[in-house]
Amino acid sequence: MLNVLPLRAILYQLFFIVLAIAVEAIVLQFYLGIGKKSSIQYASTANLFSTVVGWLVFFSSDRWLPQPWQQQLMNYIFLDEISNYSLLVVIAFVTFLGTFVVKLQSLNWLDLILENKPTSVTEVRDRTKFQGKSAQRQAFQEVPSRALAVLLANSASFALIALIILIRTVSEQPVAF
Structure with missing residues (x-):
């Protein structure tokens, strides 16, 4: 075990967490149709939990x-x-898949803790059972897929973080003449 404090790694981790929370909150707000405060809380909880895990x-x-x-x-x-x-x-790909699973599960646990019951697809199908195919299709599209929203949010934050790491890596490389 090294007795070195990786200050640079800690600072980058904090920067990436704040960046991921901001990006994922926007995506979750857009795709799940929740408020700004709720989307920030969900993104914060999911990112902090996935970082610890x-x-x-x-x-x-x-x-x-x-x-x-x-x-x-x-x-x-x-x-x-x-x-x-x-x-x-x-390692980045495995980390992406792992954080997606952890973030999705943490949002499910957060809903259980807060006792929020998300609208399920079967409830919407029952409500539109006798309203025709167009009403069923429209009602099905209104139900947000939490897994898809978390996947898109995780993808957006990982893409932005990867872009920043790439820019940092390329800019620090010595230029050969």
Whole structure:
């Protein structure tokens, strides 16, 4: 275990959390049709929970990685040095899928805690059962898919964060003449 405080990694993590909350709140507000305050609360809760779970998974799974991967991952986190871009892409993809699942589950738990009952598709189908196909299609489209909204929000925040990391990485590379 290193006795080094990765201040740069902590600051970037805080910056990315704030950025992800802002982007995901906008997407959740638009796709779920909820208010600004609720969308910010949902995005904040989901991102903070997924960050804590992510770091717990990282620290518990680090010891099972092969030694070269451990070294490369520690170099990236603590020293901001990248030697294997393909490993970084794989880790980013696994992180994306993991945070999507954790964020979706955290929103479900948050609804259970707050005792909010989201409108289900079967309830809408029952209400429009005898109103014809166009009414059923329109009512089905009104029901937001929480999983799709969380996937789009997670995708938007990950895309923006990846763009910032790419810009930072490219701008810090020495220019060869």
